[in-house]
Amino acid sequence: MAILLKEHTKVMVQGLGKEGQFHAEKMLECGTKVVAGIRPGKAGQDVLGIPCFNTVADAKAATGANASIIFVPSPFAADAVMEAIDAELELVVLITEGIPTLDMVKVKNKLKNSKTNLIGPNCPGIITPGVGKMGILPVSIFMPGKCGVISRSGTLTYEVAAQLTAVGIGQSTCIGIGGDPVIGTSHRDALEMFNNDPDTDMVALIGEIGGTDEEIAAEYIKNHMTKPVVAFIAGSTAPKGKRMGHAGAIIAGGKGTAAEKKEALRAAGVAVADSPADVGVTAKRILEG
Amino acid sequence: MKIHEYQAKEIFAKYGIPVPEGQMVTEVGDVRRFFEEKGGPVVVKAQIHAGGRGKGGGVKFTPTVEEAEQAAKDIMGMTLITHQTGPEGKLVQRLLVEKAANIDREMYLGFVMDRETSRVAIIASTEGGVEIEKVAAETPEKIIKIWIDPAVGLMPFQAREVCFKLGLEGTAFKGGVKMLQNLYRMFVEEDASMAEINPMIVTKEGEAMALDAKVNFDDNAAFRQKHHVELRDISEEDPLEVEASKFDLNYIKLDGKVGCMVNGAGLAMATMDLIKQCGSEPANFLDVGGSASAEGVENAFRILMSDKDVKCVLINIFGGIVRCDKVANGVVEAIRNIGNVEVPIVVRLEGTNAKEGLEIINNSGLNFHTAQGFADAAKKAADLAEGIGGA
Numbered sequence: 144m145a146i147l148l149k150e151h152t153k154v155m156v157q158g159l160g161k162e163g164q165f166h167a168e169k170m171l172e173c174g175t176k177v178v179a180g181i182r183p184g185k186a187g188q189d190v191l192g193i194p195c196f197n198t199v200a201d202a203k204a205a206t207g208a209n210a211s212i213i214f215v216p217s218p219f220a221a222d223a224v225m226e227a228i229d230a231e232l233e234l235v236v237l238i239t240e241g242i243p244t245l246d247m248v249k250v251k252n253k254l255k256n257s258k259t260n261l262i263g264p265n266c267p268g269i270i271t272p273g274v275g276k277m278g279i280l281p282v283s284i285f286m287p288g289k290c291g292v293i294s295r296s297g298t299l300t301y302e303v304a305a306q307l308t309a310v311g312i313g314q315s316t317c318i319g320i321g322g323d324p325v326i327g328t329s330h331r332d333a334l335e336m337f338n339n340d341p342d343t344d345m346v347a348l349i350g351e352i353g354g355t356d357e358e359i360a361a362e363y364i365k366n367h368m369t370k371p372v373v374a375f376i377a378g379s380t381a382p383k384g385k386r387m388g389h390a391g392a393i394i395a396g397g398k399g400t401a402a403e404k405k406e407a408l409r410a411a412g413v414a415v416a417d418s419p420a421d422v423g424v425t426a427k428r429i430l431e432g
Numbered sequence: 433m434k435i436h437e438y439q440a441k442e443i444f445a446k447y448g449i450p451v452p453e454g455q456m457v458t459e460v461g462d463v464r465r466f467f468e469e470k471g472g473p474v475v476v477k478a479q480i481h482a483g484g485r486g487k488g489g490g491v492k493f494t495p496t497v498e499e500a501e502q503a504a505k506d507i508m509g510m511t512l513i514t515h516q517t518g519p520e521g522k523l524v525q526r527l528l529v530e531k532a533a534n535i536d537r538e539m540y541l542g543f544v545m546d547r548e549t550s551r552v553a554i555i556a557s558t559e560g561g562v563e564i565e566k567v568a569a570e571t572p573e574k575i576i577k578i579w580i581d582p583a584v585g586l587m588p589f590q591a592r593e594v595c596f597k598l599g600l601e602g603t604a605f606k607g608g609v610k611m612l613q614n615l616y617r618m619f620v621e622e623d624a625s626m627a628e629i630n631p632m633i634v635t636k637e638g639e640a641m642a643l644d645a646k647v648n649f650d651d652n653a654a655f656r657q658k659h660h661v662e663l664r665d666i667s668e669e670d671p672l673e674v675e676a677s678k679f680d681l682n683y684i685k686l687d688g689k690v691g692c693m694v695n696g697a698g699l700a701m702a703t704m705d706l707i708k709q710c711g712s713e714p715a716n717f718l719d720v721g722g723s724a725s726a727e728g729v730e731n732a733f734r735i736l737m738s739d740k741d742v743k744c745v746l747i748n749i750f751g752g753i754v755r756c757d758k759v760a761n762g763v764v765e766a767i768r769n770i771g772n773v774e775v776p777i778v779v780r781l782e783g784t785n786a787k788e789g790l791e792i793i794n795n796s797g798l799n800f801h802t803a804q805g806f807a808d809a810a811k812k813a814a815d816l817a818e819g820i821g822g823a
């Protein structure tokens with residue numbers, strides 16, 4: 144039954160501006176239950192047939208929504224997430240990029256001991272093929288299947304998902320966890336969820352330079368993972384001290400190199416593809432033993 | 433965003449963190465004036481966006497006015513090479529002249545974003561003046577680390593704990609505690625991503641003071657830190673990167689021959705990796721962003737073309753919400769607008785409307801090399817750049 148985004152997931156949209164509306168429509172098209180929109184001061188109005196509410200709590204009470212996708216601009220995004228956490232939503236997907244790190248530090252603190260799983264920020268979102276999506280991912284490249292996908296990036300996630308579709312494996316759930324230094328759900332968190340999901344047979348982990356998230360994931364895999372994992376780490380050619388697009392993708396203080404991450408994953412028994420074009424075939428080879 | 437030491441020290445002073453009295457100068461003659469007005473000895477310091485200046489000869493202690501003037505002449509205009517500048521070094525265009533402090537002890541104090549805990553961490557050490565990474569690697573027991581709860585901020589007991597562990601006493605202890613609290617206030621109010629004082633010192637007079645100051649700001653917070661714009665020194669940045677940033681393009685200059693244009697940072701890095709595996713080197717990192725608009729593609733192309741090392745361009749676009757046919761039109765239009773593009777261009781389109789996109793490319797009458805898949809694209813581009821085969 145996949146993870147996080149499931150049949151019972153009822154979604155509200157925070158930030159129903161131009162971008163929010165565009166993606167809400169795409170989400171509806173692929174079967175996602177989008178039941179409410181948040182537009183402070185505009186309660187009672189309809190957008191795309193979606194009823195709007197002043198607050199997250201109002202929307203939850205009226206529609207039974209248990210999840211939210213956020214497109215609110217970066218200066219106001221942290222406030223929007225706090226509101227969703229406060230309303231005890233199960234799942235919040237934060238698409239917005241460019242949120243100040245110190246705002247995310249506060250959000251992350253509030254997430255502790257809360258009932259909410261946060262994905263993002265600065266991410267493409269989550270898709271459970273055949274069930275729905277919360278995010279901006281292109282539905283056509285996905286196929287219901289058995290491989291969980293976790294990735295820090297957007298288009299590289301699509302690249303890998305398309306490969307998994309091409310080799311006939313498909314995806315149980317695909318999560319873009321985001322490229323910022325402070326994110327809600329880490330590689331390790333997502334691995335644990337996939338490990339406990341009966342519908343996931345294997346996991347593809349797409350990491351990149353910077354931080355130690357992949358090393359922590361490797362530690363978890365070594366000690367707890369019962370399913371095979373394939374991986375690719377982007378940024379082998381990235382020079383030290385230069386930020387490769389994502390705020391989190393930087394080799395600083397000699398730490399966070401691709402080589403270290405690959406080594407940690409290999410030591411944990413992960414099949415690490417050296418080429419980003421080989422993740423699909425590597426997955427197939429492993430699944431067929 | 434990086435700023436100079438003298439700018440960081442001005443901010444420190446505003447937040448009540450003691451720094452030596454000093455002045456930024458762009459004219460060598462002003463060093464003499466400073467010395468005569470304030471008295472010596474003084475320290476003359478190169479202002480570049482990199483540390484390790486002392487070892488590289490960019491920081492000089494001068495007891496007499498003549499020596500100060502000589503040091504200023506020597507340092508101004510020199511190309512300073514340190515472990516943080518890369519082998520090409522950095523041209524010195526500004527100096528900081530400041531009163532020399534009577535150093536009793538040098539220590540290290542830094543505030544950083546700790547990703548593992550998602551908190552601001554204080555890192556301190558009795559081993560000051562040296563590279564902190566080295567201390568952490570060789571003598572980790574000499575690193576003091578404390579994490580700050582964002583809900584309550586830096587508590588006085590935490591500041592005291594750090595200062596006790598640094599072995600501070602008396603007035604230096606009191607000053608140290610205050611310095612930590614003020615530095616945290618600065619970090620939060622200015623949206624810093626890093627603040628480092630190396631060395632933090634105790635003077636012979638028993639005062640805690642910041643002798644060096646390195647501060648980076650969080651670019652994401654620029655919208656609420658408007659005054660930081662004035663602190664930017666673009667002469668410290670790569671000119672092509674500055675040009676790219678005007679168009680909201682994410683560009684980083686590298687040393688290879690294959691110019692890369694990719695949508696998305698992760699895919700852009702993966703493309704660079706694959707080019708290297710195919711036997712060439714990427715000339716740059718370039719993320720044209722999720723929308724990959726015609727205008728964005730054109731600006732990106734101009735930047736790639738102004739890099740004379742580029743022998744081949746690889747365009748790798750994975751269409752998602754953005755349709756490949758739209759991107760293809762943008763690419764064709766961009767190249768027509770720029771005119772006489774002589775380097776070979778390899779195009780790989782995948783995802784939404786990739787087939788329609790390739791048709792546009794093939795029917796454009798322009799000399800594109802189209803590729804089947806990611807691996808094929810990288811191989812073709814690498815071979816063309818290296819002059820292998822006739823690809």
Ligand SMILES: Nc1ncnc2c1ncn2[C@@H]1O[C@H](COP(=O)(O)OP(=O)(O)O)[C@@H](O)[C@H]1O
Pocket residue numbers: 452475477482483484485486487491493530531532533534535538561630631643644645
């Ligand atoms: N105002 C000053 N008075 C006395 N000594 C100084 C002063 N400024 C710097 N120094 C000395 O020079 C060394 C290097 O200067 P610093 O500002 O740390 O530059 P960097 O870290 O780039 O080498 C310091 O560790 C300190 O010993």
Ligand SMILES: [Mg+2]
Pocket residue numbers: 483484561630631644
């Ligand atoms: Mg220093």
